[in-house]
Amino acid sequence: MEKVLITRQISDDALALIRNSGYEVTVYTELRNISQDELIEMCKGHVGLLSVGPNKIDERFLSACPQLKAIALMSVGFDKVDLLAANRHQMPVSNTPDVLSEATADTAFLLMLSVARKAFYMHKTIERGEWKFFDPMQNLGQDLYGKTLGVFGLGRIGLEMAKKAKAAYGMNIIYHNRNKNEQAEKLIGAKYLSFDELLQQSDVLSVHVNLTAETKGLFDKNAFEKMKPNAIFINTARGAIHNEDDLLAALQNGIIWGAGLDVTNPEPMDRNNMLLNMENVCVLPHIGSATKETREKMAMMAAENMVAALKGKRMPQVINP
C-alpha cells in the first residue's frame, strides 16, 4: 500500500479520508520543528507528503525525495516552497486557501482592538499588582470609530478584515494591491492608493500579502517613517515582511503608536524580546487560523488535495500549474 507522511497530528476525519482512499498514513506526532535532513529521512518510503508547519520544500529536498508524487500543504502561505524547483520536478503542490480567511481576519481584528486598548499590557499590570486606583488619565488607548484602515493586500483575508472593520467601527477602507480589487471597492467602498499613500493615510495598517522577494522586509525604517504617529501596524501574514529592529525603533521613538503581530521572524519569538514588554504591542504565537473548525477544514482540504493527486487527478487547490 502506498504511504502518505503527515508531519503533525491532524483531525481524525482527514486521516480517515486518506486511509479510506486506500493509502497508509504515517503521522509524526512529536511536537518539535523538523530539520530538512530529518524530513528527507522520514519521507523515505512515502509517495505523499502532507506538510504541516514551516517545512522547506526546495531543490535539495525534492532531489532527495524522488519517490514523492505530491505535496499538500496545510497552510495558505507557501513561502517555504520553491515553486520553480517544484515545477522542475513536476511535483504538484497544493495549499488551503479560503477556509481560513475568516479565522485569520478575526486574529487581525483581535490584534487591532487589543493594541488600540492596550489589552495585553493591561492584563500584565494586574498580574504585577499595579491596579491600585482609578485614574482618568491613565491606561488610555485610542478609538477605532471612524478611523482609516489601510489593508496591504486586499485578497481573501484582507477583505474579511476590511468587512469586519467597516461593520464594527465604520472604518474607512483604503488599500494597496498589485491589482485593483473592483469587487471590494463596490462592496465596502475601499479606495485604491499607492503604497506610500497607504502608509501616510492609515490609522491602522494591516498586512495580508504573501511573503515574496518583493514583500520581504518591506516594512522597514523608511516605511514606518512615512506612517502617522498614531498608527497601529498589524501583521498576521509573515514575520519577514517587517523588519523587527526597525519596528522596535519606530515604536520606541514614537514614529508609530503600536503594533499587533501574529507572526514574527524568527518563530518562535525569543521570550526576552523587548516587544513583549511594550505597552502598545500585542504578540501572538502564529495562531491566525487556530480554531478547531478552521483547522479541521484545512486538514480536510489538504487530505482531499493529496488523494486527488495520488489518484492521478488535478489537486483542487494546486498552486503550481
Ligand code: DGY
Ligand atoms: C497559513 O496558513 O499560511 C498560516 O500562516 C499557517 O502557516
